[in-house]
Amino acid sequence: MSSVRASHAALFGAAALLFAASAVMTVMWSLSMSSMGEMPMPRGWSMSMTWMPTCGETWLGAAASFVGMWTVMMVAMMLPSLGPMLMRYREAIGAASETRLALHSALFASGYFLVWAACGLGIFIMGAALTSAEMRLPALAHGAPFAIGAVVLIAGATQFTTWKTRQLACCRTAPGSGGAICRNTDAPLRHGIHFGWRCVHCCAGLTATLVVIGVMDLRAMLLVTAAVTAERVAPGGPRIARVTGAILVAVGSMLIARAAHRI
Numbered sequence: 001m002s003s004v005r006a007s008h009a010a011l012f013g014a015a016a017l018l019f020a021a022s023a024v025m026t027v028m029w030s031l032s033m034s035s036m037g038e039m040p041m042p043r044g045w046s047m048s049m050t051w052m053p054t055c056g057e058t059w060l061g062a063a064a065s066f067v068g069m070w071t072v073m074m075v076a077m078m079l080p081s082l083g084p085m086l087m088r089y090r091e092a093i094g095a096a097s098e099t100r101l102a103l104h105s106a107l108f109a110s111g112y113f114l115v116w117a118a119c120g121l122g123i124f125i126m127g128a129a130l131t132s133a134e135m136r137l138p139a140l141a142h143g144a145p146f147a148i149g150a151v152v153l154i155a156g157a158t159q160f161t162t163w164k165t166r167q168l169a170c171c172r173t174a175p176g177s178g179g180a181i182c183r184n185t186d187a188p189l190r191h192g193i194h195f196g197w198r199c200v201h202c203c204a205g206l207t208a209t210l211v212v213i214g215v216m217d218l219r220a221m222l223l224v225t226a227a228v229t230a231e232r233v234a235p236g237g238p239r240i241a242r243v244t245g246a247i248l249v250a251v252g253s254m255l256i257a258r259a260a261h262r263i
Contacts (some may be wrong), residue, residue: 006148010098011090011105015083022075026221033216046093050215051124051131063124069179070120070215071113078199081232082112083197085149093188104188111192120201123211143200145259151212153252155205163236167202171195172237203228209248 033050053062086105093104134141158164195260204223213220231241 010020010102011087011158012083013213015079016085019076019079020071022079023141026069026073026076027218029072030216031222037227041211046224051127060129062128063121066124067117067120070123071117074116074120075113077221077228078113080225081171082109082199082228085234087248088193107188108192108195111189111191112196115196115200119207123215127211127215147260148212149257152209152255155209156248156252158205158247159241159248164202164205164241167198168231168237168241170198171202171232193231202232205248206244212249215226 050066054060059064065195086108090101090105093101135146206227210217210220210224214232227240227244231237231244
C-alpha cells in the first residue's frame with residue numbers, strides 16, 4: 001500500500017511540475033502576443049496577429065511556433081482533467097516496476113498530447129487561411145463578428161446533444177476500464193493517441209470557443225480549463241456540460257445581437 005501511495009505521489013509531483021512550467025510558458029506567450037497588438041477591422045473588432053508570421057518569419061516558422069505554444073497551452077489546460085485518468089490507467093496496467101510504470105505513463109501522455117499538437121496544426125492552417133481571406137475580402141471581414149457569435153452559440157448547443165454525452169462518457173472512463181488492457185511496448189502510446197482523439201472530440205465546442213474568442217486570451221483559457229475539468233472530473237459531468245452550454249448559448253446570442261447593432 002505504501003508503494004502505491006509513493007507511486008501516486010511521484011505522479012502527482014511530476015504532473016504538478018509539468019503543469020507549473022507549461023502554465024508559466026503559456027502566460028509568457030500570451031503576454032508576448034498581446035504586446036504585438038491587434039489589427040483593427042471593420043465593424044469594431046480586431047484581428048489577432050496569432051495567425052500571421054512576424055517580421056522576417058516564414059509561414060513554416062509561424063506554424064511551428066504556433067503548434068509548439070498550442071501544445072504547451074494544452075498541457076496546462078488538460079492536465080487537471082487528464083491526471084485522474086492517467087492515475088487509473090497506471091492502476092489498470094499493473095506494471096511490475098516503478099520504472100516501467102513511469103515509462104508507460106510518459107508514453108501515454110506523449111500520445112495524448114501528440115493528438116492535441118496535430119489539432120493545433122489544423123487550427124493554425126484554418127486560422128491563417130481565414131485571416132488571409134478576411135484581409136482580401138472586406139465582405140468576409142464585415143461578417144466576422146456574426147460568425148464569432150454563431151460559433152459560440154453552436155458550441156453551446158452541442159453541449160446538450162446526445163453526441164456530447166457519449167463523448168463525455170468516453171472521456172470520463174479510464175483507458176482499459178471494463179476489459180483487458182494491452183501491455184505491448186507500443187501500447188501506451190496507442191492508448192494515449194486513442195484517448196487524446198476522444199478528448200479532442202469531447203472538447204470540440206469549447207476548443208472552438210477558445211479559438212474564436214481569443215486563443216491567447218488568458219481569461220478564456222482559464223474559463224475553458226475550468227469547464228473541461230469540471231465536466232470531465234466532477235460528479236454530474238453531463239449536467240455541468242449542459243450548464244456550460246447554456247452559458248455559451250447566452251454569450252453567443254449576445255455577440256450576434258451586438259454585431260447586428262453595429263450594422
